[in-house]
Amino acid sequence: MAHAYTPGLRVTESAVIRKRRILPIQGTVMVKVGQKVTANDVVARAEIPGKVHTVNIVNKLSIEARETSRFMKKKASEVVKKDEVIAENNPIIKWFKTQVTSPVDGTIESVSDVTGQVLLREPPKPLNLLAYIEGTVVEVIDREGVVIECPAAFTQGIFGIGGETSGIIEPVAKGPDAELTPADVTPAHAGKILIGGRHASMAVIRRAIEVKASAIVIGGIHDKDLREILGKDLGVAITGTENIGLTLIITEGFGSIPMARKTFDLLVGKKGRKASCSGATQIRAGVIRPEIVIPADHAGGPGGPEGERTGMKPGDPVRIIREPMFGRLGAVKSLPPDLTAIPTESHVRVLVVTFPDGTDAVIPRANVETIEG
Amino acid sequence: MADRPVNVVIATDCGSTTTKAILIEKVGDVYRQTFRGEAPTTVEAPFEDVTKGVLNSIQEIEELSGRKILDGEKIITPADGNVGVDIYVSTSSAGGGLQMMVAGAVAAMTGESAQRCALGGGAIVMDVLASNDGRAGHEKIERIRQLRPDMMLLSGGTDGGTISHVVEMAEYISAADPKPRLGIGYKLPIIFAGNKDAAPRVQEILGEKMSLEVTDNIRPTLERENLMPARHRIHDLFLHHVMQQAPGYKKLIAMCGAPIIPTPAAVGDIIERVAKKEQINVLGVDIGGATTDVFSVFQKIFNRTVSANLGMSYSISNVLAEAGLDNIMRWVPFDIDEQDLRNRIKNKMIRPTTIPFTVDELMIEQAIAREALRLALAQHKMLAVGLKGVQQERSISDAFAQTASGQTLINMMDLHLVIGSGGILSHAPRRVQSMVMMTDSYQLEGITRLAVDSIFMMPHLGVLATVNERAATEAFEHDCMVYLGTCISPVGLAKEGEKCVDLKMSGGLNVNESIPFGELKLYKLDVGKTAKLEATPARGFDVGAGKGKPLTTTIHGGVGGILVDTRGRPLQLPTDKKQRVAVLTKWAKALDLYPELKR
Numbered sequence: 026m027a028h029a030y031t032p033g034l035r036v037t038e039s040a041v042i043r044k045r046r047i048l049p050i051q052g053t054v055m056v057k058v059g060q061k062v063t064a065n066d067v068v069a070r071a072e073i074p075g076k077v078h079t080v081n082i083v084n085k086l087s088i089e090a091r092e093t094s095r096f097m098k099k100k101a102s103e104v105v106k107k108d109e110v111i112a113e114n115n116p117i118i119k120w121f122k123t124q125v126t127s128p129v130d131g132t133i134e135s136v137s138d139v140t141g142q143v144l145l146r147e148p149p150k151p152l153n154l155l156a157y158i159e160g161t162v163v164e165v166i167d168r169e170g171v172v173i174e175c176p177a178a179f180t181q182g183i184f185g186i187g188g189e190t191s192g193i194i195e196p197v198a199k200g201p202d203a204e205l206t207p208a209d210v211t212p213a214h215a216g217k218i219l220i221g222g223r224h225a226s227m228a229v230i231r232r233a234i235e236v237k238a239s240a241i242v243i244g245g246i247h248d249k250d251l252r253e254i255l256g257k258d259l260g261v262a263i264t265g266t267e268n269i270g271l272t273l274i275i276t277e278g279f280g281s282i283p284m285a286r287k288t289f290d291l292l293v294g295k296k297g298r299k300a301s302c303s304g305a306t307q308i309r310a311g312v313i314r315p316e317i318v319i320p321a322d323h324a325g326g327p328g329g330p331e332g333e334r335t336g337m338k339p340g341d342p343v344r345i346i347r348e349p350m351f352g353r354l355g356a357v358k359s360l361p362p363d364l365t366a367i368p369t370e371s372h373v374r375v376l377v378v379t380f381p382d383g384t385d386a387v388i389p390r391a392n393v394e395t396i397e398g
Numbered sequence: 399m400a401d402r403p404v405n406v407v408i409a410t411d412c413g414s415t416t417t418k419a420i421l422i423e424k425v426g427d428v429y430r431q432t433f434r435g436e437a438p439t440t441v442e443a444p445f446e447d448v449t450k451g452v453l454n455s456i457q458e459i460e461e462l463s464g465r466k467i468l469d470g471e472k473i474i475t476p477a478d479g480n481v482g483v484d485i486y487v488s489t490s491s492a493g494g495g496l497q498m499m500v501a502g503a504v505a506a507m508t509g510e511s512a513q514r515c516a517l518g519g520g521a522i523v524m525d526v527l528a529s530n531d532g533r534a535g536h537e538k539i540e541r542i543r544q545l546r547p548d549m550m551l552l553s554g555g556t557d558g559g560t561i562s563h564v565v566e567m568a569e570y571i572s573a574a575d576p577k578p579r580l581g582i583g584y585k586l587p588i589i590f591a592g593n594k595d596a597a598p599r600v601q602e603i604l605g606e607k608m609s610l611e612v613t614d615n616i617r618p619t620l621e622r623e624n625l626m627p628a629r630h631r632i633h634d635l636f637l638h639h640v641m642q643q644a645p646g647y648k649k650l651i652a653m654c655g656a657p658i659i660p661t662p663a664a665v666g667d668i669i670e671r672v673a674k675k676e677q678i679n680v681l682g683v684d685i686g687g688a689t690t691d692v693f694s695v696f697q698k699i700f701n702r703t704v705s706a707n708l709g710m711s712y713s714i715s716n717v718l719a720e721a722g723l724d725n726i727m728r729w730v731p732f733d734i735d736e737q738d739l740r741n742r743i744k745n746k747m748i749r750p751t752t753i754p755f756t757v758d759e760l761m762i763e764q765a766i767a768r769e770a771l772r773l774a775l776a777q778h779k780m781l782a783v784g785l786k787g788v789q790q791e792r793s794i795s796d797a798f799a800q801t802a803s804g805q806t807l808i809n810m811m812d813l814h815l816v817i818g819s820g821g822i823l824s825h826a827p828r829r830v831q832s833m834v835m836m837t838d839s840y841q842l843e844g845i846t847r848l849a850v851d852s853i854f855m856m857p858h859l860g861v862l863a864t865v866n867e868r869a870a871t872e873a874f875e876h877d878c879m880v881y882l883g884t885c886i887s888p889v890g891l892a893k894e895g896e897k898c899v900d901l902k903m904s905g906g907l908n909v910n911e912s913i914p915f916g917e918l919k920l921y922k923l924d925v926g927k928t929a930k931l932e933a934t935p936a937r938g939f940d941v942g943a944g945k946g947k948p949l950t951t952t953i954h955g956g957v958g959g960i961l962v963d964t965r966g967r968p969l970q971l972p973t974d975k976k977q978r979v980a981v982l983t984k985w986a987k988a989l990d991l992y993p994e995l996k997r
Contacts, residue, residue, distance in 0.1 A: 079535030260716025
């Protein structure tokens with residue numbers, strides 16, 4: 026059977042992208058099925074309960090816990106202002122009077138005669154859920170969110186940091202093998218999604234943050250630069266909530282690795298187009314890869330919906346994703362079915378890859394990924 | 399409970415990425431694992447139905463075995479000739495496993511007991527909250543709000559003890575109003591297993607907001623831990639609440655002939671049974687891509703810990719972060735540029751399914767594995783302890799010995815058997831590599847037998863044991879365990895080349911040698927063979943009978959053999975790069991550890 030399943034990254038000119046946009050807690054959906062939305066439209070809204078503060082009345086008034094309610098000036102569910110008296114004692118000599126005030130504007134959540142604690146809650150904060158991509162609402166999940174669909178060009182990166190953003194596609198590297206320099210990034214790149222080549226140094230990333238670029242899409246970065254950006258060594262690849270001033274998407278891996286020609290050409294071909302992108306990455310169950318969605322101005326092409334994937338077969342373009350040939354691109358020549366011994370002496374499933382220079386190599390199937398269209 | 403009569407069993411483990419099925423059949427009078435199949439787990443989009451992966455993995459077994467097991471989407475029961483099976487059982491850790499938050503009154507007492515209870519129940523503990531955990535009330539509330547567990551366990555207070563601290567924790571939980579990870583509109587399950595006198599107040603505070611279950615106190619007195627009732631409740635809630643929210647699990651539950659249990663709970667169960675049956679102390683480890691689970695039975699007490707971010711792929715970068723580069727490099731018998739190594743490790747993290755292709759890459763991964771195993775055991779030792787806060791009667795000699803309650807139960811000298819599991823140990827190209835990895839990271843002491851789980855079937859056998867213990871234990875002995883051999887490690891230190899131990903081995907092999915300090919040696923002794931060992935350690939060295947005292951015992955062979963490790967304890971490796979490379983290369987050559995070492 027010359028067929029194998031190796032998940033790859035999607036790079037496609039034409040696909041139907043569906044995005045589930047779900048609130049963290051139940052709320053109100055603001056749009057209807059069939060409605061057109063833009064990336065920054067609010068599609069659902071929820072009230073996130075306010076922060077809770079604790080006040081230990083027992084300690085402050087030097088009373089027994091069971092007496093707490095008796096000394097309260099405000100009862101549970103009453104609204105209070107910051108510095109308003111919520112409890113006080115009643116000494117014979119007024120000079121010894123002690124008052125407890127509210128540390129915040131909010132509501133008395135509870136008064137406990139067991140612990141002597143009063144819990145106060147700040148007012149709820151509204152949470153607006155944005156559409157993130159431009160498209161049409163195709164499904165409303167009552168009180169939870171929506172599904173938005175759009176025909177688009179779509180490419181995935183392998184790893185990213187920073188959350189959802191949008192901007193105009195702006196190629197800055199001369200080719201997929203070019204190294205970006207700080208001089209390539211100018212103030213005119215504010216709000217743009219910059220398309221680089223093989224590598225961006227820390228100086229380039231700093232410059233892009235300085236000019237307020239929305240995002241950088243690049244072949245690779247060094248781990249030491251990631252540590253510098255984050256201020257710590259990233260232990261587990263769950264990202265998307267970093268606040269570093271832009272979204273960073275790497276398409277190939279860590280190191281200096283030319284961007285796959287297909288990815289580079291697709292992005293360069295969309296110069297000047299509006300796009301949405303996200304650096305959110307999660308590599309455990311429920312894989313999330315960073316992505317760039319470039320909505321089309323026409324109906325979806327033959328790329329099929331997101332998530333529809335086929336197996337690997339002879340002729341498919343592949344990328345080698347592990348040393349010693351990490352980053353090289355080629356095509357599947359054959360998929361031998363038998364287990365084959367590799368230099369470590371492990372017996373594994375392999376494939377034969379043909380490189381553009383006509384040479385072949387035997388590689389474990391686990392060490393390649395297809396470049397999916 | 400009597401065994402349910404079965405001849406043919408199909409069992410699956412629905413993991414985060416792969417669903418693994420095994421077929422167990424009675425061959426003659428013995429239960430054997432005969433075929434295995436696997437398929438990608440289908441909990442997530444676009445499938446969102448766990449049973450699809452289960453059926454695919456079973457289909458692979460059908461193709462390999464020729465047995466018809468499925469009728470459409472139904473499993474045919476009972477078995478009749480070459481059609482059907484007698485029972486289908488399953489474990490599950492799909493979708494990240496069971497994630498719990500636990501709370502107690504005092505961190506080192508009921509907080510720790512709650513943690514042990516949840517871990518033993520197969521959960522990943524996201525956080526342990528306690529009145530004295532050093533966080534202010536609002537910080538605790540904020541933390542509870544941030545995490546979205548599958549379930550909570552609230553303990554606190556001995557029966558008749560503190561009420562206010564327990565109520566305080568309940569108030570915090572109520573104020574935080576935590577939401578479950580799965581199922582946006584349903585109430586989060588919470589188990590109360592604390593001071594029975596606090597139960598009515600807890601009911602008042604949490605009864606409306608959450609799905610509250612009250613069970614026996616996990617710490618009825620300071621001297622006694624009673625984890626089983628709460629642990630059973632965890633399994634009930636896992637089955638009837640948490641799993642009901644996961645895609646396809648209602649169907650899966652209906653297909654199974656026994657309750658589904660969390661994967662680590664099943665592994666723990668089988669390890670506990672082995673320790674009980676053989677009357678030995680056992681250490682089990684499952685090193686996965688994301689997490690490393692450690693199980694132990696010492697002094698008949700079972701403990702499990704999970705190091706949630708120590709693993710060989712998804713979490714590999716965290717092993718580097720926690721262990722530090724120097725600790726990893728100390729196991730690598732060559733030099734490598736730091737930036738290159740760091741990039742390689744990050745690339746493995748973002749492409750977790752790749753495998754080492756060159757011997758150098760294999761050595762690096764095995765070096766990282768040693769550190770992950772070491773760190774996970776260190777964490778295990780901290781939780782596998784005697785009960786803290788216990789009143790102890792002390793004699794004068796105890797006072798001099800400075801013993802305190804809460805000491806670790808893990809005494810490496812008393813350890814009889816180590817069982818390793820997970821790809822890096824079970825599928826090492828040479829079995830001796832697994833032996834050395836475990837010996838290095840655990841710094842085994844005295845005489846210790848080593849084994850690996852052949853194809854990670856401990857979860858399947860753990861759940862099978864709940865319905866037919868004999869079938870599970872027979873398949874475990876014959877097909878699950880791959881005995882690697884025995885490690886002899888004298889404890890003590892000397893200079894390289896000085897006298898360390900005299901060994902006489904007779905029976906299955908014939909050895910009469912004096913092994914100096916600083917060596918690693920391997921003697922062949924096949925699986926199933928035993929030998930009589932007479933070990934006479936030099937002054938200052940201990941092989942299990944005391945310093946300088948001879949020991950006579952029976953040792954067991956395996957696919958690796960008998961490993962003699964006179965490198966001393968604690969193991970000290972040269973800090974100088976050149977010396978380190980020289981000594982690691984010498985040991986690797988002595989054991990024929992890797993296919994090539996030409997540099």
